Amino acid sequence: MNAAMFIQHFLNSLTLGSLYALIAIGYTMVYGILRLINFAHGEIFMLGAYFVFWGLTLVHLPWPVAMVLSILVTAGLGMLVDQIAYRPLRDAPRISALISAIGVSFFLQNVAIVFFQAIPREVYRPEWLENPILMGDVRVLPLTLFVPLLSFFLMMGLVYIVYRTKTGLGMRAISRDLETSYLMGVPVNRVIAITFGIGSALAAASGIMWALRYPQLQPIMGVVPGFKAFIAAVFGGIGSIQGAVIGGLVLGFIEIMTVAFFPELAGYRDAFAFILLILILLVKPTGLLGAKPEDKV
Amino acid sequence: MLKVEDLHVYYGGIHALKGISLEVPKGAIVTLIGANGAGKSSALRAIAGLVKNKKGSISYKGKDISHTQPVEIVKSGIVMSPEGRRIFPHLSVMENLHLGAYSRSDKDGVEKDIKWVFELFPRLRERQEQKGGTLSGGEQQMLSVGRALMSQPDVIMLDEPSLGLAPLLVKDVFEIIREVNRQGKTVLLVEQNAFAALKAAHYAYVLETGIITLSGKGEELLADDRVRKAYLGG
Ligand SMILES: Nc1ncnc2c1ncn2[C@@H]1O[C@H](COP(=O)(O)OP(=O)(O)O)[C@@H](O)[C@H]1O
Ligand SMILES: [Mg+2]
Numbered sequence: 001m002n003a004a005m006f007i008q009h010f011l012n013s014l015t016l017g018s019l020y021a022l023i024a025i026g027y028t029m030v031y032g033i034l035r036l037i038n039f040a041h042g043e044i045f046m047l048g049a050y051f052v053f054w055g056l057t058l059v060h061l062p063w064p065v066a067m068v069l070s071i072l073v074t075a076g077l078g079m080l081v082d083q084i085a086y087r088p089l090r091d092a093p094r095i096s097a098l099i100s101a102i103g104v105s106f107f108l109q110n111v112a113i114v115f116f117q118a119i120p121r122e123v124y125r126p127e128w129l130e131n132p133i134l135m136g137d138v139r140v141l142p143l144t145l146f147v148p149l150l151s152f153f154l155m156m157g158l159v160y161i162v163y164r165t166k167t168g169l170g171m172r173a174i175s176r177d178l179e180t181s182y183l184m185g186v187p188v189n190r191v192i193a194i195t196f197g198i199g200s201a202l203a204a205a206s207g208i209m210w211a212l213r214y215p216q217l218q219p220i221m222g223v224v225p226g227f228k229a230f231i232a233a234v235f236g237g238i239g240s241i242q243g244a245v246i247g248g249l250v251l252g253f254i255e256i257m258t259v260a261f262f263p264e265l266a267g268y269r270d271a272f273a274f275i276l277l278i279l280i281l282l283v284k285p286t287g288l289l290g291a292k293p294e295d296k297v
Numbered sequence: 298m299l300k301v302e303d304l305h306v307y308y309g310g311i312h313a314l315k316g317i318s319l320e321v322p323k324g325a326i327v328t329l330i331g332a333n334g335a336g337k338s339s340a341l342r343a344i345a346g347l348v349k350n351k352k353g354s355i356s357y358k359g360k361d362i363s364h365t366q367p368v369e370i371v372k373s374g375i376v377m378s379p380e381g382r383r384i385f386p387h388l389s390v391m392e393n394l395h396l397g398a399y400s401r402s403d404k405d406g407v408e409k410d411i412k413w414v415f416e417l418f419p420r421l422r423e424r425q426e427q428k429g430g431t432l433s434g435g436e437q438q439m440l441s442v443g444r445a446l447m448s449q450p451d452v453i454m455l456d457e458p459s460l461g462l463a464p465l466l467v468k469d470v471f472e473i474i475r476e477v478n479r480q481g482k483t484v485l486l487v488e489q490n491a492f493a494a495l496k497a498a499h500y501a502y503v504l505e506t507g508i509i510t511l512s513g514k515g516e517e518l519l520a521d522d523r524v525r526k527a528y529l530g531g
Contacts, residue, residue: 166399173385173396180383183345185371185400185448 001260004138009260011144015213017252018151022206023229024236024244025158026078026199032175032239033195035094039101040081041203042226043108046219048074048204049123049211050116056124063126071204078200079193087189112219123215147209154205155245158198162241167194175239228273235280237290246288251276298323298483299344299375299452304353306339306507313339315507316353321452326474326484328494328515330528331504337487338380340504341454344485345377346370357452372400374451378458380487382441386430390421393429393440397447407447414443417476435466442473446482453477454485459493471497491528495519503528 001009023045030038051073055066085104089097129146132139162168170191173181181188210225211217232251236243251273259266280287299321306314314336321327331337342348344355346367355363362370376397385393394414398407415422418439424432432440438458445453455474459467471493478484488494495501498515503524511518518524 166395169388169392169396170399172388172392176385176387177383179347180379180385181396182347182367183371183377183379183383184396184444185368185376186396187368 004136005260007138008140008144009256011140011148013253013256014249015144015147015252016256017249018148019206019210019213019248020225020229020232020251021245021248022151022154022202023225024233024248025155025241026203027230027233028236028238028241028244029171029195029199031233032241033171033192034086034090034097036086036097037101037230038086038196038199039098039226040085040104040108041199041230042222043105043112044074044078044081044200044222045203045207045210045226046112046217046222047077047108048200048207049217049221050112051204052208052211053116053121053123053217067205067208070208071201074204074207075197075201078196078203081200082193082196087192109219109222116217116219118219121217123211123217125212125215129212143209143212147213150205150209154202158202158241161198167191171195224270228270231273231277233287235276235287237287240287240289243287243289298358299485300354300356301340301344302354302356304340304343304355305351306336306343306348307350307352313507314343314351317502317504317507317509319502319509319512321483321485322500323451323483324478324481325499326478326486326497328486328488328498328501329504330488330491330494330501332528333489334506335504336507337504338456341377341456341485341487344370344375344454368400371448371450374449375454376445376448376450376452377454378441378445378456380456380460382434382437384429384432384437384440384444386428388429390425390427390429390432390440393444394421394447397444398449400448406449410447410449414446417446417473418443434462435469438462438466438470439473442477446477450482452483452485454487456487457489458486459488459490467493491524492519495524 023041026041027038030036048070051070052066055061055069061069081104085100086097089100129143132141162171170181170186173184173186174188174191178188207222228251229248232247233244235250236247254272254276255269258272259269302318303316304314305316317340329337329340339348343351346365353363354361357373357375362373385396394411398410401407420436421439421443424436429437429440442455442458458470458474462470467490474484474486474497486494486498495515495518501513501515501518502509503511503518511521511523
C-alpha cells in the first residue's frame, strides 16, 4: 500500500468514524441522564436522512437549507418521542421504558415504510461533494473532508453546550443525582427534552451525511449503523461523551483499515463491531472511559 | 410563614407520617427532632415537593403548595439542603453554587450572592475550582448550605446538617445556622443531635414514628424530663 492510498483509507476511516460518533453521542447522553438505551435512535438517524430527501424532491430546497431544516425537524421529533413514549414512564421500572423504546423503533420503521415505501431510493448528491480533488497523486473526495469537518464543528458545539451553558450544567447534574437536581430548581423535564433534541439533531446530521456517502435511502437503513454506534458508545464507556466519540472513531478505523489491509476479510466487516463489543465486555465492561456506574456524562 | 397541617406520607404500604402539624414563623429557627426513622426527612421531602404520595395541607405565605412541583417550590422561596449533603462530586464548588442558583435569571444578583456565600464560608472561596467530591465532610456541609442559599430562599430546610461530622465541626455548623438566621433566613432544622438543635431553636417539635408527641420552645424542651430521658441521655 502506498502513501496516497493510505491517506485515502485514513480519510475514509475518519469519515465513517465521525458518522458513528455522532450517533453514539445521542445514545450516551440519553443513557447518562435516564439510564435508558434509546433503541429508536437508529430510526431517528434514518428519518433525518429521509427529511432531507423530502426537502430536496418535494419542496426543491437548496441542499444546505434542506439539511438544516431536517436537523431541526428531527430534533423536534426526538423530543416528541421522549414526551410520548418515555416521559410517562419516568417513574416506572426501567425495563418498561426499554420496551417502549423497542416499540418506538419498530413504529418509526413502519411509519417510514408507509410514507416512503420500502424500495430503496437514490439520493441526489451535490456535485461539489462528488468531484475528487487531486492533491499530488492523492485523490480526495471532498465528502471525506466535509464529513469529519462538519462533525468536528458539531461536536465542538456540543462541548460548548454541555460544559459552558446552564442547560449543560443541568444535564451534568441530572446525570449524577436526579433528586438533588430537582431540589436545586433544575427544570428536569425540560433539560431531558433538550438532551433528546440535541442527540436527535446529531443523529440527523449523521444520517444526512451517511446518505451522501452511501446514497441510498431505506426505512431499515438506521438499524445497522444504530447498532454499531451503540456498540461504539458501550466501547467508549456509555454515559461518557468523549467515550462515544473515541468509540465511534475506533470503530470507523477498525472497519476501514481491516478491509484495506486484509481485503479477504471484507465479508466479515459487520462482525468487527460485535467482536469489539465482546472484547470490551470481557476486558473492561464499563468501557474505555466509563468509571463507576454512577459516574456519567 | 410555612404551615403544615395533618400531613400524611406513604411509601407503598408504609405510613411514614401519620398526620403531623407544624408551623414555622418568619425569621425563626424551628427544629424537628426525633430518632432515626421517625419521619423527619419525609416531612422535609414532602414540603420540598419530592414526595408524591401524601395527604394533608402545606401552605406557604397563605398559599397551598402541597401539589406544587419542586422547581416551583424553590422559586417560591423554600429550599432544602438534603440529608447526606448530596454535593455533586464531579462538579466544581463554583458549579455546585451555580446549580443552587439554577432557578434564578438575574446574573448580577447571582454573582453577588456567590461573593456573599464566600464571605460566609471563606473555605469555599479557597476551594472554588476544586471538585465537590474532594472536599472534607465539613466543607461539603458548608457547600450544601451555601448552595441552598444561592436560590435566594426565605426558608431554608436543613436535613441533619451535623450528621457524620466531628464534634468540633458540629459546633461550627450550628454557628453557621445561627448566622444564616441572623442574615434574615427562616430555618427549619431537622436533627438527631437534639441537644444542639434545641439550644439553637426558637421552637421545637419532637417526632416519634410519624407522630408529633411534644412541642414547645427550645429551652422548655431542653428542660423537659421526657425529652431529657429519650434524647439527651437522661
Ligand atoms: N423511599 C422510601 N421507601 C420506603 N420507605 C421509606 C422510604 N423513605 C423512608 N421510608 C421509611 O419511612 C420512615 C421514615 O423515614 P425518614 O423520613 O427517612 O425518617 P428520618 O429522617 O426521621 O430518619 C422509615 O420507617 C423509613 O424506613
Ligand atoms: Mg432522615
